[in-house]
Amino acid sequence: MTISELFFGRIGFNQRLQALRPRLYRLAFAWCKDPYLADDLAQEAMIRATHRQGQLRAPELLDRWVIRILANLWFDHLRAEHPTESLDEVMDQLPAAAGEEPEGAHRRQETIERVRAAVARLPPVQRVVITLVDLEELSYREVAEVLDLPMGTVMSRLSRGRQKLKEWLIDEASEGRRAASCRLRRVQ
Amino acid sequence: MMNQRPFESTPRLSAEELNAFVDDELCAEDRERVRAGIQADAALTQQVCALDQxxxxxREAYRAPPVPPRRGIRQRGLGVLAWVPVTAAACGLLCVGALLGWLVAKQTALPNTVPESVLAARVLPPVVDARHVLVRWGSDAPQKAQESLDMVKTLLAQSAHEPGFRLEVLANAEGVRLLSAEDSPYAAEIEALAKQYPNVRFLACGNSMKTLEKTGKSLRLLPHVQITPSAVEQVASRVREGWAYLSI
Known part of the structure; x- marks a missing residue:
């Protein structure tokens, strides 16, 4: 590699890495629901990517590669906080969302908060898989490569995670609305 | 009791297949099979609608996440590595300062102390523009000169065609000899580059030329070489403008 290739490679790498920062932060925030921690995770992922630049096999894989670093950092963080539990079982101790259907919520922000709270209740691996598919729009194969999981595992985690979101955000809300409707009929 | 069905498997379609259908992950044949199954079963249609919803x-929930906090003092950290960017920036500033200081020291003909504009240049530009490059030749040592000239040729070959690309080669101190029409071993190559690439400029430092003249040696420059009054000013100005900077 010539001096110029090395020099311009570094400049290009740093600029592309900086451009990824909002995406990394958004993903990290979706996983941890804590702006401070999300900022730390995104920053740490960028630092590690800078240190390991030589390990990047192809420039076009930069985003997948950094997301992989970010996901590993997030899992490491969870393992440090829950050393005896499996990442498929760790559940954040967040209160269940109130039983109002997002569609019917009057304030958009309330809907957003309910969805974020529901995502944060998911086991970490399901949370990461869902956000990579829905937010980053990665293919199943790409998610499998980023997380170093078999494709079947990615599909099952995605399916289970969405099933839980459906229960919390749609089914329970419908049940709550139906119960409220019954109470109203009794009052009449 | 909830009377809505979860994303449960049917004899024909699994929950994973329904998800893959929504995510457009199925091959054409499977997609048609799943589509037919969905059309034949109202409950499956409802499940697909729920997945879409x-x-x-x-996507809406994370379209605009909260702005990352700006903290004067880190309240939660992930280790000392988090300080690396700050340290790197500080080192960068020190390097630029040291380089400019060295340049000033080399130019003994400069009558004044470091100009204000040079001091101003010690602040790194926010973004280095890789399309604008300044290469300084401060030495005529054969090996360094050859390496640097090779680097310039590679740069031009790879990037000269890119829109907005500009390259300046600035020679000062002993480096000005590389631009001599009479005894530069690279005269032909430099002239060829100047003719071939309109977006490259070869500059010689005026102060260094005067210093040479004071020692009784005169220097006739190659035809395409221009004279800039001060290499220090030129470097400072380009760095301030965000040019990438390399030197030998």
């Missing part, structure tokens, strides 16, 4: 909510 969840996707929409999720």
């Amino acid at each position: 969840l996707q929409d909510w999720l």
Whole structure:
């Protein structure tokens, strides 16, 4: 590699890495629901990517590669906080969302908060898989490569995670609305 | 009791297949099979609609996450590595300062102390523009000169065609000899580059030329070489403008 290739490679790498920062932060925030921690995770992922630049096999894989670093950092963080539990079982101790259907919520922000709270209740691996598919729009194969999981595992985690979101955000809300409707009929 | 069905498997379609259908992950044949199954079963249609709805909510929920906090003092950290960017920036500033200081010291003909504009240049530009490059030749040592000239040729070959690309080669101190029409071993190559690439400029430092003249040696420059009054000023100005900077 010539001096110029090395020099311009570094400049290009740093600029592309900086451009990824909002995406990394958004993903990290979706996983941890804590702006401070999300900022730390995104920053740490960028630092590690800078240190390991030589390990990047192809420039076009930069985003997948950094997301992989970010996901590993997030899992490491969870393992440090829950050393005896499996990442498929760790559940954040967040209160269940109130039983109002997002569609019917009057304030958009309330809907957003309910969805974020529901995502944060998911086991970490399901949370990461869902956000990579829905937010980053990665293919199943790409998610499998980023997380170093078999494709079947990615599909099952995605399916289970969405099933839980459906229960919390749609089914329970419908049940709550139906119960409220019954109470109203009794009052009449 | 909830009377809505979860994303449960049917004899024909699994929950994973329904998700893959929504995510457009199926091959054409499987997609048609799943589509037919969905059309034949109202409950499956409802499940697919629910998956679509969840996707929409999720994207909306993270479309505009809270602005990352700006902290004077880190309240939660992930280790000392988090200080690396700050340290790197500080080192960068020190390097630029040291380089400019060295340049000033080399130019003994400069009558004044470091100009204000040079001091101003010690602040790194926010973004280095890789399309604008300044290469300084401060030495005529054969090996360094050859390496640097090779680097310039590679740079031009790879990047000269890119829109907005500009390259300046600035020679000062002993480096000005590389631009001599009479005894530069690279005269032909430099002239060829100047003719071939309109976006490259070869500059010689005026102060260094005067210093040479004071020692009784005169220097006739190659035809395409221009004279800039001060290499220090030129470097400072370009760095301030965000040019990438390399030197030998």
